[in-house]
Amino acid sequence: MPEFRMPSLGADMTEGTLLEWRVHEGDAVHKGDVVAEVDTTKAAIEVECFEDGVIGELLVPEGTTVPVGTPLATIEPPGAEPARRAAATPASVSPASASTVPVAPESPTAPAVPVAPHDQDGRESAFRATPLIHRIAAEAGIDLASVHGSAPGGRIVRADLDRAILERRGGNRAVVRASGYARRLADTAGVELADIVGSGPEGAVRAADVRAAVSGTEAAAPATDPAPVSNRPSSAAISAPEPGQHAAPQHDPAEVRKLIAAAMTRSKRTIPHYYLSSTIDMMAARNWLAEHNRQVPVTDRILPAALLLAAVARAVRTVPELNGHWIDDEFHPASHVHLGVVVSMRSGGIIVPTIPDADRLALPELMTALRGVAERARAVRLRSSDATPATITVTNLGDLGVDSVFGVIAAPQVAIVGFGAVTERPCAVDGLLGVRPQLTATLSADHRATDGAIGARFLHAVDTLLQTPEEL
């Protein structure tokens, strides 16, 4: 069965924290829907749905840190009944379709009678809940028979259990619907959940609501650093949302720097780089872009950076020896061209999101993709598709005015392409001295995987493609 997994933002990222589920078990989802938000040392990542289907089981509770690659949830084909749990799992049933089972009325003050499914044949399994809920209940000493299930079909979800645990403590706190992670955030920040207006389903308080409330109270009272919560990276601190932006966890620049340092050190220690550079005439590209941009709306303008990405993506198809990974002492060519794009953060540091299948995108689509990954990277809120493992990376420092940049290869990739600024340079034109717009393209490549001749062929291919920009 297909699964959503904890995404990674690079080979040196080992774990992530599940911040918030945006879906429930049994929900119909479509390709591109955001099902969960996770947090990593470098950025928050919105986990997107990769196909249409029905959410099966949520395997990881909110607020939990798990290793990269850990299954987070299962997804079943559209129209499927959520999978019947294995008989070995105690007290589990196959929930009936939500549309056929009446939702139990909300009655937090008195334990509700659980709704029994049609195919009920054992008393234990009257309590519709995932094995995870059963385990948490067991650990907390809660009898599920006394818990009211608020989900369709009377299923018991995490929020119901949280409520039961609170009630059992005999606290005088009002019963508030909230995600587990929101509760922990509120607890850490010393905010009463009951005072927060929830934006989630049925007014449930979500992590973003807590952050908004915290940032609201910060204006009145000096902020204090929340105490670190165990089992969570220090990066997931509460931060005030940018105006007009969803609140994002803050990422500790020192931790981000450590990750970059580790990745670069490993690259330089393990990869024997060779370096090539080539001067590329940009007259044709510049003229074509200027004409194209004169004819399209301002919002559809294409920048030279997108043209350069398109040239790299297509050139590497003709020189596939540079597109792939060096793993276990051999080169593994990649069947797709997933372009890593180095994005400089405003606060320092870099993030390298990926444009998947860049060689198949038309130029306007590639421009849209480039803007998307750059904006999301700078907002430290990526999508899981941005975390697709890249097959080759591009770094472009032309906007900062450098002539050339020789990048450090992102292992286990075997090449990184660098572009400097397009500048007017004196050069020989038809036997005379002329001035033309030119740029320096570079290649840093892994000498274990390829030799200079391959690299030279690649740079030549990039140059050739840029002379006919209308074909990109």
Add this chain to the structure above:
Amino acid sequence: MATSLSHQVADGLVRGALHGFDTPDRLAALPGDAPLRDTLALDSLDFLTFVERLSAAVDLRIEESDYSRLTTIASCVEFLTTA
């Protein structure tokens, strides 16, 4: 553009189109003669975003050939009020 803009309105539009590239306080305090790309470390994507916002705010198509006139807040205001 239906009517010509006052300098004050144009200045507000320019600073508004820069939102997100620095804190609101620093944008409000940005001197009129500060070079935008260098001061705010704008790359070509950022600058395109700025131009898009400005175009939309004043309902005026800004050509790439006009970019050389959009180097500072003062020069942007000059461009908008004389366009």
